[in-house]
Amino acid sequence: DQQVKQNSPSLSVQEGRISILNCDYTNSMFDYFLWYKKYPAEGPTFLISISSIKDKNEDGRFTVFLNKSAKHLSLHIVPSQPGDSAVYFCAASVGSNYQLIWGAGTKLIIKP
Amino acid sequence: DGGITQSPKYLFRKEGQNVTLSCEQNLNHDAMYWYRQDPGQGLRLIYYSQIVNDFQKGDIAEGYSVSREKKESFPLTVTSAQKNPTAFYLCASSSLAGVYNEQFFGPGTRLTVL
Numbered sequence: 651d652q653q654v655k656q657n658s659p660s661l662s663v664q665e666g667r668i669s670i671l672n673c674d675y676t677n678s679m680f681d682y683f684l685w686y687k688k689y690p691a692e693g694p695t696f697l698i699s700i701s702s703i704k705d706k707n708e709d710g711r712f713t714v715f716l717n718k719s720a721k722h723l724s725l726h727i728v729p730s731q732p733g734d735s736a737v738y739f740c741a742a743s744v745g746s747n748y749q750l751i752w753g754a755g756t757k758l759i760i761k762p
Numbered sequence: 763d764g765g766i767t768q769s770p771k772y773l774f775r776k777e778g779q780n781v782t783l784s785c786e787q788n789l790n791h792d793a794m795y796w797y798r799q800d801p802g803q804g805l806r807l808i809y810y811s812q813i814v815n816d817f818q819k820g821d822i823a824e825g826y827s828v829s830r831e832k833k834e835s836f837p838l839t840v841t842s843a844q845k846n847p848t849a850f851y852l853c854a855s856s857s858l859a860g861v862y863n864e865q866f867f868g869p870g871t872r873l874t875v876l
Contacts, residue, residue, distance in 0.1 A: 654804070659802070682862045684864055686867075691850075691869075691870065691872065692869055692870065693766075693768075693852050693853075693854070693867030693868050693869050693870050694805075694852070694867050695867070696864040696865070696866065699862070699864060701862060739804060739805070741804075741805075743862070748793055748810070748812065748856060748858070748863065749807060749810065749820070750805075750807075750865060752804030752805045752806075753804050754802060754803055754804045755802075755804060
């Protein structure tokens, strides 16, 4: 049973436009959510996180939105750049349980 | 530079052989983790450790073993009992200082069983 779902395996976006990556979860106990970026044959790199007491967190070009009632979060990248082409993973955890539950990832392709 | 190192980057193993993947961190993190990634899937937790000489099984621990004799090191052994060991293996670490702590990853080891 997948507790964290990223339903779009891939997404193609024009350079300079907004990229929106989506993530749904089923476990209402999750209270911390993270986005990671991963290039091929490398380890994931932490991008941005949000706790369940917030509905938005912003860091430069990256903004994460959390909709607890819909059990949905999204990552917005504005403007999209060629270096943003990578696989993006959504992950979630429950309180001080340090285990992360991961989505399957979305491959983002930025077209020039 | 602080970070996590994994070695080797590529590893080939014959069926029936055990192999050990190295993971070292100099971030002074208490917790360390081993994940497996297969194509088109998210990361799956194999083992994790929050303190020296203690570790817990993750979701897919069968066929794997670990040790945590030093805070900086968390080697993973893939045994011959692991039915499908070909995968990309990732080691991570995190602080336990705050309520929420992100995990930092090494570059990974790609294991191929011949």
